[in-house]
Amino acid sequence: MARLPFSESEYRGRQSRFLDKIPHDCLVLIPTNPASIRSNDVHYPFRASSYMLYLCGWSEPESVLMAKHNGKNWVVSLFVQPNDTTAEIWEGRRIGIEGASSGWPIDEAYSLLEMNEIVTDSLKKSNGVYLIQNLNADIDQIVNDSLTSKSRQRNTYGMGPISLVDPSSLLDELRIRKSQEEIDVMQKSADLASMAHSIAMKKSHTGIGEWEIQAIIEGCFQSNGSQWSYPSIVGGGDNATILHYHANNQPVSDGELVLVDAGCEVEGYASDITRTWPVNGKFTEPQREIYNLVLEAEIAGIEACQVGAPWNASHKATMEVISRGLIELGILNCTFEEAMGEDLDGKTRQFFMHGTSHSLGLDVHDVGVTRPGGKGDGRLLEEGMVLTVEPGVYFASWREDVEIPERYSGIGIRIEDDVLITKNGPVVLTSNCPKEITEIETLVGSGL
Ligand code: CA
Numbered sequence: 001m002a003r004l005p006f007s008e009s010e011y012r013g014r015q016s017r018f019l020d021k022i023p024h025d026c027l028v029l030i031p032t033n034p035a036s037i038r039s040n041d042v043h044y045p046f047r048a049s050s051y052m053l054y055l056c057g058w059s060e061p062e063s064v065l066m067a068k069h070n071g072k073n074w075v076v077s078l079f080v081q082p083n084d085t086t087a088e089i090w091e092g093r094r095i096g097i098e099g100a101s102s103g104w105p106i107d108e109a110y111s112l113l114e115m116n117e118i119v120t121d122s123l124k125k126s127n128g129v130y131l132i133q134n135l136n137a138d139i140d141q142i143v144n145d146s147l148t149s150k151s152r153q154r155n156t157y158g159m160g161p162i163s164l165v166d167p168s169s170l171l172d173e174l175r176i177r178k179s180q181e182e183i184d185v186m187q188k189s190a191d192l193a194s195m196a197h198s199i200a201m202k203k204s205h206t207g208i209g210e211w212e213i214q215a216i217i218e219g220c221f222q223s224n225g226s227q228w229s230y231p232s233i234v235g236g237g238d239n240a241t242i243l244h245y246h247a248n249n250q251p252v253s254d255g256e257l258v259l260v261d262a263g264c265e266v267e268g269y270a271s272d273i274t275r276t277w278p279v280n281g282k283f284t285e286p287q288r289e290i291y292n293l294v295l296e297a298e299i300a301g302i303e304a305c306q307v308g309a310p311w312n313a314s315h316k317a318t319m320e321v322i323s324r325g326l327i328e329l330g331i332l333n334c335t336f337e338e339a340m341g342e343d344l345d346g347k348t349r350q351f352f353m354h355g356t357s358h359s360l361g362l363d364v365h366d367v368g369v370t371r372p373g374g375k376g377d378g379r380l381l382e383e384g385m386v387l388t389v390e391p392g393v394y395f396a397s398w399r400e401d402v403e404i405p406e407r408y409s410g411i412g413i414r415i416e417d418d419v420l421i422t423k424n425g426p427v428v429l430t431s432n433c434p435k436e437i438t439e440i441e442t443l444v445g446s447g448l
Pocket residue numbers: 261262272273274416
């Protein structure tokens with residue numbers, strides 16, 4: 001039977017912080033994700049929407065959360081799949097209406113079969129509606145009918161909603177700061193992903209298939225009751241230079257590095273780790289040079305994650321280290337200023353073409369505005385924010401648009417950790433995942 005990952009007071013706190021921002025004469029409707037068909041009557045594994053998980057921890061399909069103010073306080077209701085023996089024989093047990101109302105942080109539970117009538121009636125008594133659209137066609141239709149109605153109630157009595165607002169940004173702003181209960185869960189997610197990467201290092205050897213490393217890592221997730229939070233990237237040699245490589249179908253040869261970007265989900269919360277290691281257990285000299293550069297940049301990026309620093313402080317820090325390093329190694333033949341560029345868009349971007357940080361939480365690329373208006377250094381970091389720090393340097397041998405010294409051709413390295421912002425400085429949630437060269441060289445192949 002499903003259970004709640006957080007305390008009732010944690011959920012109630014989230015609900016009230018959200019509903020405090022909604023006018024009392026408005027109705028709130030938050031549907032969960034739709035089920036997705038893979039093939040005919042086979043579905044992709046269902047995953048509830050992060051907003052639904054955030055507000056009440058409900059993970060069954062088709063559900064809709066509704067909040068309505070009764071003049072005194074907000075009443076939070078949940079429309080759920082009712083118990084149905086035939087459906088449950090085929091698809092699994094349902095929590096049902098009674099289970100939902102007694103065990104979940106909501107005030108009332110109703111059958112989805114009653115949703116049309118109850119929501120239509122509630123809309124008539126509302127002046128506005130806060131709805132996340134395009135997730136549930138039934139709810140979208142009910143709200144649209146209500147908004148466009150030309151009924152007597154609407155025309156003569158002035159009843160019914162006249163505005164439609166997307167509440168996502170209100171929720172995103174709450175989700176960007178994590179509570180202590182959320183941080184504890186994210187630490188578990190980070191620990192499990194760290195363990196999976198360590199095991200994969202131990203079991204690595206010359207000739208290992210990218211898919212085998214993927215299986216070791218995802219097997220570790222699954223055997224610990226978890227799953228991936230995004231499809232794992234396992235790229236050997238030149239494949240490491242493809243940022244979103246997903247084929248994972250090539251063997252990794254002697255002397256090659258493998259880049260593994262993989263994270264898991266615990267109670268819905270993602271971890272996101274990248275490590276790069278030599279499958280034969282020994283970095284070559286050119287690999288070592290680039291690895292040390294990326295590691296130095298990553299450590300500088302983490303150090304920049306301080307309360308009050310702007311969102312892109314980590315990116316600026318990694319760009320500076322990598323720009324200097326590429327010039328020192330003779331890979332870039334330009335000034336430091338040219339390498340950095342006016343807006344961190346200089347020559348270094350030929351080899352480090354992505355950002356350094358993204359927010360992390362219920363979504364692996366978590367919600368929340370980090371760079372208002374798309375310009376400037378971004379909002380200031382606050383306690384409780386969690387973000388990744390992940391610089392990388394990539395020398396794809398197949399690229400014709402840039403000149404790459406033969407010595408470094410085919411090397412792609414990224415190092416990524418998950419960082420919690422605290423008033424005492426950055427806390428690396430993924431610190432159990434080895435990243436120093438000596439640690440990696442000792443570990444790789446030690447578990448064969
Ligand atoms: Ca990643």
